[in-house]
Amino acid sequence: MAKSYLRHPDNFFTGTRTLTLEQRGAFNDLLDLYISRDGDLPDNDQHRARELAIDIRLWRRIKRELIAACKLEIIGTSLVPTGAATTLATCLAKSVAAKEAADSRWSKLREINKTPDAPELPLRQDKTRQEEKNIQKNTGSHDLPSDWKPNEKSFEIGKREGYSKDEIIWVAEGFSDHWKANGNRKKDWDRTFYNWLKSDITRRNVDSRRKFGGNGGNSGRGADILAGVMNG
Numbered sequence: 724m725a726k727s728y729l730r731h732p733d734n735f736f737t738g739t740r741t742l743t744l745e746q747r748g749a750f751n752d753l754l755d756l757y758i759s760r761d762g763d764l765p766d767n768d769q770h771r772a773r774e775l776a777i778d779i780r781l782w783r784r785i786k787r788e789l790i791a792a793c794k795l796e797i798i799g800t801s802l803v804p805t806g807a808a809t810t811l812a813t814c815l816a817k818s819v820a821a822k823e824a825a826d827s828r829w830s831k832l833r834e835i836n837k838t839p840d841a842p843e844l845p846l847r848q849d850k851t852r853q854e855e856k857n858i859q860k861n862t863g864s865h866d867l868p869s870d871w872k873p874n875e876k877s878f879e880i881g882k883r884e885g886y887s888k889d890e891i892i893w894v895a896e897g898f899s900d901h902w903k904a905n906g907n908r909k910k911d912w913d914r915t916f917y918n919w920l921k922s923d924i925t926r927r928n929v930d931s932r933r934k935f936g937g938n939g940g941n942s943g944r945g946a947d948i949l950a951g952v953m954n955g
Contacts (some may be wrong), residue, residue: 742792749775749785750794750804757807762927764802771802798930808931809897812924824907827864864908871899874913881920890929894920897928 739747752775757764772782786802789795796803873881873895881891898919902912909915919925 739794742789742794746785746788746792746794749782750789753789753795753802754804754807754810757802757804758810762801762803762808762924766797766800766802796931796934798927798934803927803931808924808927812922812928823909863910865910866906866908867899867902867912869903871912873916877913877916877920880917884920884926886920886929890932891920893932894925894929 739750742750753764753771756774768779768783768786771786772779775782777785786795790797794805796805873891877895878888878891881888881894886894895916898916902909902915
């Protein structure tokens with residue numbers, strides 16, 4: 724579950740100037756709810772009004788206004804604040820990367836402790852980032868190659884997931900941009916991309932892109948920028 728996400732106050736402030744204070748407050752709460760619940764935000768007026776602590780008639784009016792302002796979408800049976808799906812995908816990817824890095828670190832330390840002549844090393848949890856990078860290097864992890872492209876198997880998996888060749892390339896570009904900016908190291912980047920293709924978050928992003936004719940649905944500049952800074 725995503726417990727936090729990067730937020731750029733100035734960009735968010737600028738991008739939501741066309742909203743009223745009332746609309747902006749509702750959009751802000753919906754964005755936080757969407758992230759904290761990993762995208763599980765059903766379009767249920769009674770539940771939303773209760774969570775926002777407002778009358779259901781007021782909520783229905785605000786919902787209509789946010790949809791008209793391109794700040795809120797209804798995809799299937801779920802509410803999706805504009806740009807929130809991309810923000811959540813990046814947030815979850817960072818969580819997965821952090822877990823993989825921690826698992827790799829502890830695995831390496833355990834192997835060191837099993838060596839007969841090696842000094843006993845405590846499994847401490849306060850290792851520095853540099854120590855973690857050194858362990859990643861020693862275990863064969865590496866940066867995403869600058870010329871990385873999806874291989875034939877990637878297109879086979881993407882096709883099985885219901886994506887077109889253009890959509891697979893679009894997902895691959897986002898994958899590459901994210902990991903090159905993130906700086907994490909992996910043993911097998913192709914396998915990482917296979918899992919990326921199979922994720923529910925990728926499916927929601929592709930569905931949103933289809934709905935908006937290939938532009939990803941990010942028509943709200945403020946939420947666009949908020950999602951964009953997450954990739955840094």
